[in-house]
Amino acid sequence: MHHGYAKSIASLERAKRSLAGGVSSNVRAGDKPFPLYFERGMGSKLWDVDGNEYIDFVLGRGPLFLGHTHAGVIEATCKQLQMGQIYAAQHELEIELAERVCRIVPCADLVRFGISGSEAVHGALRLARAATGRKTVIKFEGQYHGWLDNILYSLGPDPTRAGEWDHPRTLAESPGQFDGEESHVVVLPWNHLPTLEQYLDQHRGEIAAVITEPVMCNTAVIPPLPGFLEGMRELCTKHDVVLIFDEVITGFRLSLAGAQGRFGIKPDLTIFGKAIANGMPISCLAGIEKYMRLIAAGKVGHGGTYNSIPPAVAGAIATLDALEQDEHAAYAAADRAGLALVDGLRGLAKKLNLPLVVQGYGVIFYLGFPKQGVALHEGQAITDYRTSLTMDQDLYSAFVSDIVGRGVRIIPRGNWFLSSAHTDDDVAATLEAAEAALIEVVVPAY
Numbered sequence: 001m002h003h004g005y006a007k008s009i010a011s012l013e014r015a016k017r018s019l020a021g022g023v024s025s026n027v028r029a030g031d032k033p034f035p036l037y038f039e040r041g042m043g044s045k046l047w048d049v050d051g052n053e054y055i056d057f058v059l060g061r062g063p064l065f066l067g068h069t070h071a072g073v074i075e076a077t078c079k080q081l082q083m084g085q086i087y088a089a090q091h092e093l094e095i096e097l098a099e100r101v102c103r104i105v106p107c108a109d110l111v112r113f114g115i116s117g118s119e120a121v122h123g124a125l126r127l128a129r130a131a132t133g134r135k136t137v138i139k140f141e142g143q144y145h146g147w148l149d150n151i152l153y154s155l156g157p158d159p160t161r162a163g164e165w166d167h168p169r170t171l172a173e174s175p176g177q178f179d180g181e182e183s184h185v186v187v188l189p190w191n192h193l194p195t196l197e198q199y200l201d202q203h204r205g206e207i208a209a210v211i212t213e214p215v216m217c218n219t220a221v222i223p224p225l226p227g228f229l230e231g232m233r234e235l236c237t238k239h240d241v242v243l244i245f246d247e248v249i250t251g252f253r254l255s256l257a258g259a260q261g262r263f264g265i266k267p268d269l270t271i272f273g274k275a276i277a278n279g280m281p282i283s284c285l286a287g288i289e290k291y292m293r294l295i296a297a298g299k300v301g302h303g304g305t306y307n308s309i310p311p312a313v314a315g316a317i318a319t320l321d322a323l324e325q326d327e328h329a330a331y332a333a334a335d336r337a338g339l340a341l342v343d344g345l346r347g348l349a350k351k352l353n354l355p356l357v358v359q360g361y362g363v364i365f366y367l368g369f370p371k372q373g374v375a376l377h378e379g380q381a382i383t384d385y386r387t388s389l390t391m392d393q394d395l396y397s398a399f400v401s402d403i404v405g406r407g408v409r410i411i412p413r414g415n416w417f418l419s420s421a422h423t424d425d426d427v428a429a430t431l432e433a434a435e436a437a438l439i440e441v442v443v444p445a446y
């Protein structure tokens, strides 16, 4: 039985009087049906202040690969909290974590820890520019690398303003972003090697770095087309350009060694956050010695009061312990639940005769509904940002509002996160709710 949202509604009203917009991140303002208030999470479940229970596929927007309130992570974090919160000095746990990451991650010769993914991205871009003495960075349309000034470009641009690919335009996402900085960031289409090749050829000696999500998780969970990442690797090597994999979502999720482990491609620098510590705030900038030595030597600036904060480091080590346990059984569990959902959703599409798009992986996948008149045939995938615009975002939002009311919490952008805590029962209950929400909201739209 649904208990309504009365307490959440009242809390949001109260919050708006002191907390800007009632939320702590602009992204949360877009939650459906509106920003709800939660008071408890455990395993795959979350409870809101009105007593409604949810099967959670948001999972902190990625961190909770082992589910909410994982016993090992909580225990390790609490144990460290009792030994002190912050020393502003070295501690042995940070060495242990650094050694673990260097052992697990192909490109990690050296690492530095921070708090957020955004600041680790900032560090990677600075390092790439310092190492190459070049200014320009290439990013891809529809990809997100954090909210900081020098990279918050062309996440969700209007294609009529973004231009054609022979004259790409870099569009700031927010008023107040430093004017002029966009001239040092070039935006190209993802999954299209010839455009990247041509750009690098025409701008030899100008490009410091190519930064990419190795799977485009922030738009439609788009897998790399065969050969795309390999080709990108070869081009960056050929042009002596720093290849940065932003693995904030894919890291410790797509495999223990992230996307670079899963696809067998070694970037020069990489960024982790989220799943590395199952909910504790920590990020990691890692890379090959050739570049990281500039930070090691103190030449390139990197700092932060909370870097390597002991409770988060302890949480990260406990997370890696759990991820490595029983031959990576956590990955098999999350993948199994995710693939069962993917299969189930595809089955519902057939049963209800709906043109659903379901793509990605078990551990993270995308669900979308094509706009009216857009004939995506069965099995057809979204391969870049512009094809993702064929999806009906308003219809998806209405679906999310409905399914949240049925006890399934999902992100309005279409990506579903899985954890090792999701069970067969969760999958069955989710598919039941999905069928009801599809019949209620989506069937009438086609």
Ligand code: PMP
Pocket (backbone or CB within 6 Å): 061, 115, 116, 117, 118, 119, 121, 144, 145, 146, 147, 213, 218, 246, 247, 248, 249, 273, 274
């Ligand atoms: N890079 C990617 C790929 C992300 O998905 C995110 C956050 N969703 C970030 C960077 C920024 O990380 P944070 O929110 O921790 O600053």
